[in-house]
Amino acid sequence: MPTPNIENRAFWEYSVSRYTKGDMAPLALLLQDNHKVNVNVLLLICWCLENNVIINLPQLKAVIAASNATEEKLQYHRARRKAASPEKGGDQAEYDALKAQELELERQQQHDIVASFNEQPVTHLGQGQSVSSNVFNASIAAFINAYGLRDNNEARQLVSLVVNQLS
Helix, strand or coil: CCCCCCCHHHHHHHHHHHHCCCCHHHHHHHHHHHHCCCHHHHHHHHHHHHCCEECCHHHHHHHHHHHHHHHHHHHHHHHHHHHCCHHHCCCHHHHHHHHHHHHHHHHHHHHHHHHHHHHCCCEECCCCCCCCCCCCCHHHHHHHHHCCCCCCHHHHHHHHHHHHHCC
């Protein structure tokens, strides 16, 4: 089975669609804010689960490393946007401009993530080898280990809730 590739635009569209569905956004933001999880990497894991792809820990660490180039800029920009929120007395136009800039940084980070993912020899189970809903996909274990969440019950519960959003 050939190694799957992701196209940047298709992954962006997948991410927007998945992020805005159900409780995904608040769950992802809790993982980001409370457990230092990169939401774009989380969305990549969701894509892997939904496309019968397994990414192992060394491969996922390479993807995370690729996201680090924009992560510090994103964190700084996100803090500026939150501080400029109209709820905190900020100007709506400035907030909207900062939000648009943040989305462009998110796109750049996704580009870096996709480029790294496409270099990895991930495992594609194919259609005939589809993982049933009661079988554990090793991509989740890689994600939990990459972010050091194994002993964090709250974070693991949030990851479980995110996975349940995919059903």
